[in-house]
Amino acid sequence: MKTIITIVRKEFQQILRDKGMLRMIVAVPIIQLFIFAYAVTTDLKNVKLAYVDHDRTSESRQLVDAFFTSGYFTSVGMAENQTKLMSWLMEGKADITLNIPIGYAEGIVRGNVSDVGLIVDGQNSSLSGRGRGYAEAIIRTEAAKLMENKRLEHPELETKMHRIVPVTRYYYNPELESKKYMVPAIVVLLISIISGMLTGMAVVKEKEVGTLEQLMVTPITPMQFIAGKTIPFIFIAFFELAFASLIAIFFFKIPFEGSVLLMIAAAILYLQVTLGAGLLASTVSQIQQQAMFTVWFFLLFGILMSGFFYPVENMPKWIYMLTYLNPVRHFMEIMRGIFLKGVTFSDIIPQFALLFGLGTLIFGTAVIKFRKMND
């Protein structure tokens, strides 16, 4: 025990003296959180809309206003005819065009919605799909509003105008803000990188400069060495977790619905994975860069197949099955669940069990390989 403390203390002395390391520990989380949270947004904003208004009534103008006050669309301008509209779409000046036909207001008064023409640039499927959805919703809402007014004016038309408007509601992230979904995932990314890479690099550094050999002629056992080398990074990972979570909660206003204790428990299981990966990388690497790239290589797979960007459910079946073996996926699900849904332990027992199993496997293999290396 005393030996382990000696190693841990030495490790902290080195870390605190290393300006680059300190920068990495403090600056990387901030930079990543901000860049990812803002850049990897899948929210719809600033869709370029061009329109032509043949109706020229107050109702048609209301519809146009509704688009631009929604916050999702920016105006490219009003065209004089459909041809002009099409050319703007072709040139890429507009993403979506709106054509309000003559008789739009009349039609609503008569109780039916005339055909409002929407043409969508389909090159970017996610933008066009959701852009269209938003546009249709605005048109429907406007129509409903107008009809409601008419109904109040002419109660006798009541039965004729009765319609059912479907409403979809999203739970947990009601505004479907990608930020809320992304930020907890970035916290996962962060502690993976910090704990995995730094551990790998710190162990290989000893190999690189020859101190590992010096330690092997001292009474330090491989287990003491592993403990001494990984414990500092457990502290740092938790510092990172707390730091990033606080930014997430207080700056990005991400809800934190779940239990801190559950998060800590999950993080401990997950650290087995990342520290094990770092240690494994160190057994096959001779220099720090090698260790860094080895960790990064596996981490990249883990992240891509974790549901970080794309839901794992959308992947081909056999890849989807493989993601069960991906510890990053389970931790990602746990973290998103704790932040956004307030899951309790009983909700995530399978993820916990898999994380525990995979973590033990990875860390165990790392320890065995490390001991063999020093034989």
Next chain:
Amino acid sequence: MTLNHSHSSNLAVVAKDLTRCFGNFTAVDNLQLEVSRGEIFGFLGANGAGKTTAIRMFCGLLKPTSGEAWVDGLPISRDSEKIKRRIGYMSQRFSLYDDLLIEENANFFGGVYGLSKKEIELRIAEQFERLGLTKQKRTLTSELPLGFKQRLALACAMMHRPRLLFLDEPTGGVDPIARREFWDLIYETAEDGATVFVTTHYMDEAEYCSRVSIMKDGKIVALGVPAELKRKHGTQTMEDLFLKLVGVSGESGESVE
């Protein structure tokens, strides 16, 4: 196993048929060796002769392919953990932490060998005084000149007062004055009762040893007191002796016209 060497309480290192192979290559070939306590034993040989491999086996860093060796009376095949507590080791590569203060390095190695805080303080004070490091206590190790780094490495290897010190080319790359000073330290250490087992490339250093062995291709080709060896082979200096025994097929052989 101890029967042969139960009488050997005054032997610091014993090797019997010690062999180590790497694939087809036999780095150490049936090595026989006895080193007495308190000796400064020079372990000489050209590059690749097997010196470092032998030392690494004595220190428990490598397992022998066959044969056995005893360090401080303990067999290396079974007691390498106990041996590690009794020896100090300084490798040919400077292997302390460059990013620690020199005091922190000494502290760390003291801790690793299980010394108490008080013992460490005491050891640092007396060792640093002896090695002339006291003034630089709070210096970053990377800022020390190589000669001082080697003194620090020696200090760290001796924090736990080992009975046996293995020095693998401790003076490589150091200027003659620093080498001379380092050897004064080695003498002092031996006078305090420790055995020093040292490899070197510098033949003038070999003259300072109480006994030397010369290794070639994994085998010892000469063993004895420097003066006697020179007389026996009819050479003036250790350098000539070394060239005579090793040089022809060794690294220096290439440049021979």
